[in-house]
Amino acid sequence: MISDMAGLEKTIAEVIKEYLSGGAAAWAGKNGRPAADAPDRGGAVLRDITGQAAREAEFVSGALDREAILAMKRRTSARIGIGRAGPRLLTQTMLTLRADHAAARDAVLKDVDPDMLRSLGFIELESRCADRQEFLTRPDLGRALSDGAVDALLEKCVPNPDIQVFVADGLSSSAVTANLPDLWPCLMDGLHEAGVKTGTPFFVRFGRVALMDQVSELLGAKAVCALIGERPGLSAAESLSAYVAYGAKTGMDESGRTVVSNIHGNGIPAVEAGAYLAELLQAVLRAKASGIAFRKDDGL
Amino acid sequence: MPYRSSLFGRTFAFKDVKEVLAKANERKSGDVLAGLAADSDLERVAAKDALSQMTLDVLRQNPVIPYEDDEVTRIGEDLLDEGAYGEIKAWTVAGLREWILGADTDGEDLRRVSGGLTAEMVAAVAKLMSNLDLAYAASKMEVTARCNTTIGARGTLASRLQPNHTTDSTEGIRASLLEGLSYGCGDALLGLNPVNDTAASLSETLKLLDDVKNRLEIPTQICALGHISTQMEAVRRGAPTDIIFQSIAGSEKGNRAFGFNADTVREAQSLLQGLKRGAGPNLLYFETGQGSELSSGSHSGADQVTMEARCYAFARAFKPFMVNTVVGFIGPEYLFDSSQVIRAGLEDHFMGKLSGLPMGCDCCYTNHMMADQNDVENLSLLLAAAHVNYIIGVPGGDDIMLNYQTNSYHDSAALREILRLRPLREFELWLEEWGILRDGRLSGRAGDPSIFIERLGG
Numbered sequence: 004m005i006s007d008m009a010g011l012e013k014t015i016a017e018v019i020k021e022y023l024s025g026g027a028a029a030w031a032g033k034n035g036r037p038a039a040d041a042p043d044r045g046g047a048v049l050r051d052i053t054g055q056a057a058r059e060a061e062f063v064s065g066a067l068d069r070e071a072i073l074a075m076k077r078r079t080s081a082r083i084g085i086g087r088a089g090p091r092l093l094t095q096t097m098l099t100l101r102a103d104h105a106a107a108r109d110a111v112l113k114d115v116d117p118d119m120l121r122s123l124g125f126i127e128l129e130s131r132c133a134d135r136q137e138f139l140t141r142p143d144l145g146r147a148l149s150d151g152a153v154d155a156l157l158e159k160c161v162p163n164p165d166i167q168v169f170v171a172d173g174l175s176s177s178a179v180t181a182n183l184p185d186l187w188p189c190l191m192d193g194l195h196e197a198g199v200k201t202g203t204p205f206f207v208r209f210g211r212v213a214l215m216d217q218v219s220e221l222l223g224a225k226a227v228c229a230l231i232g233e234r235p236g237l238s239a240a241e242s243l244s245a246y247v248a249y250g251a252k253t254g255m256d257e258s259g260r261t262v263v264s265n266i267h268g269n270g271i272p273a274v275e276a277g278a279y280l281a282e283l284l285q286a287v288l289r290a291k292a293s294g295i296a297f298r299k300d301d302g303l
Numbered sequence: 304m305p306y307r308s309s310l311f312g313r314t315f316a317f318k319d320v321k322e323v324l325a326k327a328n329e330r331k332s333g334d335v336l337a338g339l340a341a342d343s344d345l346e347r348v349a350a351k352d353a354l355s356q357m358t359l360d361v362l363r364q365n366p367v368i369p370y371e372d373d374e375v376t377r378i379g380e381d382l383l384d385e386g387a388y389g390e391i392k393a394w395t396v397a398g399l400r401e402w403i404l405g406a407d408t409d410g411e412d413l414r415r416v417s418g419g420l421t422a423e424m425v426a427a428v429a430k431l432m433s434n435l436d437l438a439y440a441a442s443k444m445e446v447t448a449r450c451n452t453t454i455g456a457r458g459t460l461a462s463r464l465q466p467n468h469t470t471d472s473t474e475g476i477r478a479s480l481l482e483g484l485s486y487g488c489g490d491a492l493l494g495l496n497p498v499n500d501t502a503a504s505l506s507e508t509l510k511l512l513d514d515v516k517n518r519l520e521i522p523t524q525i526c527a528l529g530h531i532s533t534q535m536e537a538v539r540r541g542a543p544t545d546i547i548f549q550s551i552a553g554s555e556k557g558n559r560a561f562g563f564n565a566d567t568v569r570e571a572q573s574l575l576q577g578l579k580r581g582a583g584p585n586l587l588y589f590e591t592g593q594g595s596e597l598s599s600g601s602h603s604g605a606d607q608v609t610m611e612a613r614c615y616a617f618a619r620a621f622k623p624f625m626v627n628t629v630v631g632f633i634g635p636e637y638l639f640d641s642s643q644v645i646r647a648g649l650e651d652h653f654m655g656k657l658s659g660l661p662m663g664c665d666c667c668y669t670n671h672m673m674a675d676q677n678d679v680e681n682l683s684l685l686l687a688a689a690h691v692n693y694i695i696g697v698p699g700g701d702d703i704m705l706n707y708q709t710n711s712y713h714d715s716a717a718l719r720e721i722l723r724l725r726p727l728r729e730f731e732l733w734l735e736e737w738g739i740l741r742d743g744r745l746s747g748r749a750g751d752p753s754i755f756i757e758r759l760g761g
Contacts, residue, residue, distance in 0.1 A: 068753035075478035075752060079468055082699025083482040087750045090486075090716035092699065100676065100699055104708070107670035139635040139671060140332040174671050235670050236706035 052099045053106075062086035062093055080238060100237075107235035110177035111139075115206065119180060123187055125170065125206045126159055128152035132209035145211035148218075156205070156221055164202035166194065166284050167224035171210030175232030178243040179206075182266055183230070185273035186243070186280075193281025199288070212246050212260070219251035226287050227251050228280065233264065242267045245280055249293040259294035261287065306357070308349040315349035320365035323357065324423065325606035326350035327430040329646050333594040333607045333637035340606075354427055355397035362423040363392070367605035367613075374555035374565055379422055379616035387419025396427045403428065403440050403657075410443050417659045422553070425657050426612035429650045437649040438689035441656045446692070448585040448661035450524045450545055450624045452729045454491055454692050455661045460724040461693035462715040463625070463663070464489035467704035471498050473511045479698050480515060481752035486712035487719075487740055488696035490730035491625060491663065492546065492588070494526040496705060505529045506542035513543040518759055522729035524581055524624070526588055531563050531571055538574055545581030546624060547571040548588040553613030556601035568621050585624035585661070589614070592629045593647050594637030607637065611651055615658035625693065626655055627663035630682070631674060632707055640673035641681075648682045652691055663693035667709040676700055676708060683710050687718040694718075716745050 051057065061072045061084035072084040085096040092100070112135060120127060129152055130145045132138040138145050148156065160167075168190065172179055187204075194201050202224060207214060215229040226249045233242040243266040248259055263283065266276040287293050306317045317323045325339040327350040334340035341347035363383075366376045391399065402408055432440065447455040454461050466479035476495060483489055493512050497504055505527040512525040524545035527534065531549040538544055549568065552558050558565075568587070575586040591614040596602035602610050611628070618626050628651035631644040638644045648664050655662030666682040668674035683694050700711040718724065725731050725743050734740035737755075738748040748754050 063751050063753075065747075066751050066753055067748075068756055071753040071756045072751075075481070078472060078478045079475035079703070081466075081468070081475070081479045081482075081697070081703050082701055083478055083752065085699055087486075087713055087745070090713050090720055090745050092711065092713055096699060100701060103701070104670065104675060108675075111671045136639075140639055141336060142636055143336075234706070236703075237670070237701050237708070238703060240670075 052095055053102050057095070057099065062096065103237040106177075106240045107237055110175040110232070110235040110240040113176050114208070115172050115176040115179045119184060120206050123183065123204065125204045126155065127206050127208065128155055129208040130210045130214060135209065138209035142211055145209055146213040146217075148207065148214065152207070153221065156218070160203040160205065160222055163223040164225070165200040165288060166226050166228060167202035167218060167222050168228040168230065169202075169205050169207060169215075169218060170230045171207040171214065171232075173211065173231035174234040175240060175242065177235070178232035178241045178267065179230070181241040181268075182243045182273040182276070186230070186266070186277040189274050189277025190280050193278055194284060197281070197285055199285060215246060215248060216251045216253045216255055219248065220253060225249065226284065226293065228284060239265075239267055239269065242270060243273075243276075245276070247284065247287055247293050249287050249291060249297070256294075259296070261293045261297055306353040308352040310345055310349050310352070313345070315346055315353075317350060317353055320357070320361065320423075321367050321605055323350050323353050324367065324427060324430070324609050327354045327427075328606050328608050329430075329643075331593070331607060331637065331643055331647070332635060332639040333597055336636050337597050337602065337604075337606070339604070351431055355395060355400075355431055357396050357427070358392070359394050359396070359399065359420075359424050360392040362396075362427055363388070363421050366421065366423055367609050368554055368603045373603075375553060375558070375613050375617045378565060378620050379613065382620055383421060384418030387416055389419070391416060391419055396424070396431060399424070399428050400431045400436075404436060408443070410445050413444050413657065414659065417657060420657065422612040422616035422658075423609060425615065425654050426609040428657070429608060429612070429654050432653065434646060434649050434685075437653040438685055441649075441653040441689040441691075444656040445690070446656055446659060446661045448622075448624045450581040450583060450585055452490065452522050452524070452727050454625060454727060456727070457690065458725060459727055460687050460691070460715060460719050460722070461491035461663075461727050461730075462488040462696045462710075463492040463494050463627075463693055464712075465494060465496065465695050465697050465702065465709070467496050467697065467702050469498065469704050471504055471508060473507060476508065477511060477515065478752070480512070481755050482698055483696055483712045484519070484521070485739060485748070485750055485752045485754065486696070487716050487726055487734050487745065487749065488712050489521065489523055490727040491693035492524050492526055493521075494528055494546075494548070494588070496528045498704060500529045500533050502533055502536040502540055502542070505533055505537040506540060509537065509542045509544050515759065519755060520733070522727075522733055528588075531567055535571055535574055538578065543580060544575075546586055546588050547575055548590070550590045550595070551614050551617055552591075552596050552599070552601060553610035553617070554596055554601045554603060556603075557596045557599055557610075558617075560599035560601055565617075565620070572621060581624075585622055587621050587623040589618045589623050589626045590629050590665070591615070591618075591626065591651065592633050593651065594633045597637065598633065608650055608654075612654045612658070615655050615660055619659050624661065625663055626660045627665050627693070627695075628652070628655070629665040629667060631668040631672060631679075632665070632705075634669055635672045638672070641668075641675075641678035644668060644672070644674055644678065645682045645685065648686060649689070652686055652689060661692050663695075664691055665695045665709055667695070667707050669707045679708065679710060680714065683714055683718060684721070687722050687724065716749070720744055
């Protein structure tokens, strides 16, 4: 059975490779007709209109200079060379756009996977927002913990850590679900190996960046690091950011925070980000500063 | 003096004009966030009722930010046409609404009265208009402006081509630019939002836009939408531009948060007049959007529709070539969903036109709002029917740099065809020469950006 599985994986990998190398030609279906040379794999591999090959193809009917259009497409990730049905989008282009938007919307609206949070040992808390609609329309309420969460924080979390790292969904729960399992162990291992005293891990639902100021004050942490999902774009729905502040206080300037953004598969990979953050946080502790008062070369 | 209204035997009282104005708004999440919105639908209608009976002189005497405290209020007040104001000052807001909608009132009448309206009056009447009222009233108003070409003539719908790129790569910008031109976009402006707001980077972008415009002999105007001071610096270093852009707010404090004031705009205007590139007389481009004042804490306790109207009172002092609201860019804490965005788009277009501005609209949304591409298409169809001067066009509706969605390059062509509108005349002739447009419809070569390559030399 196991050897069968391995064989199957190999076959799939080969098919995908062959399929992708077909590249633009496989996708150049015109005017609603399926592409004549689209490979028939008997359902082993389905076409994916969000895949790289689909995005790199051009769809202009009767183009004067097809190579020039492909060259233009290599210069930008914008949706160009996409052709038209009269003055409207072709079906495939329209559906790719809708798929990208759907992924972005799901990132905003769905909850972070609770099993993943539990498996990493996170306590689950919430901001003052009652639901997602309130979270989206009342940024002020997302910047503070609910009364119940304050009590739970004081009861369950280790006081006065060197560094309190916590996670919030922010505007992309997908960013947390996608990146945290790889990022978290690297970050914690890095800090613990250096002898840094870290706080009890917790997750805040409907949380925004400035919530870290309240966390810092309640727990008496030297530094706080908030890992938060960023507002999704169509090209990156799973982007996580880390906000770091030394001696954070309610009402502090945003310029007092150090930010590491763009943590996702096509940006800084989660494992790498975890290792980098461990170094950064130690440097922040040594410098006793963050934001504009902290220079990136301070011990890094 | 309190303002009162009675509905179903219940009396509602409002402490001042500012509260009546705020509570008379259609529901917007930004007014709720600011703590200014009506507490109930009934209170909202009561505020509208109180507002409908208010006379225009009361609104003039009660600007939402005092004359002494605010440059925007002063500009609006100092430039008011006293003759026009004298004709209407005793009218109620209800009277103004019905006069605007009246069968005997035409565009010429509206233009004459426009100069006598303060921002608060413009906002007040918008608050008493339904969506179709806003569209109907705006459709009466033809507001033209001229730079190299003339925008806003009845029967036209223009578009700003927005070829943004994630790193300002000139090759990448050029690729999106050619794609847009091949769909008949760009008659209002070839205008890039830069990532790098430096004079050197803006210069490089402007040289590219200018080069394509010259080689292809496109009758249009160009602009790189950096900060106004950066654009001036680029121009002083010899960068070619027809137009200078700035985002504006409805208060002096809001404009200060944007890093400029009226003197900065005057300086830009005289710089361009000396340059004699854009033929003019209209050489500036402003963008606005409900909620921007609240986001910078500069709304002075006033609602977002009134603050938006104040942007237009400021803008008209500088006779811009184009003005548009970036209506869904700001996020759900100001405009929650598609119904709020569509309402705001119709309000802003109407208020801008009533203020005498050549008004367009960036019909757009972000991914954390309850809106999607269908809503953008709805709004653009409503506004095109209401005779909006221009909309925005980006590849496939997706702006890869600003991370939001607006109209696709395709949309202006579809809207023109549905509503029998045409591009700006000079640009239409250019499109016909290239075989992109025939009889107002996209023809054979449309959508093929490679048709320009030979003329551009690779």
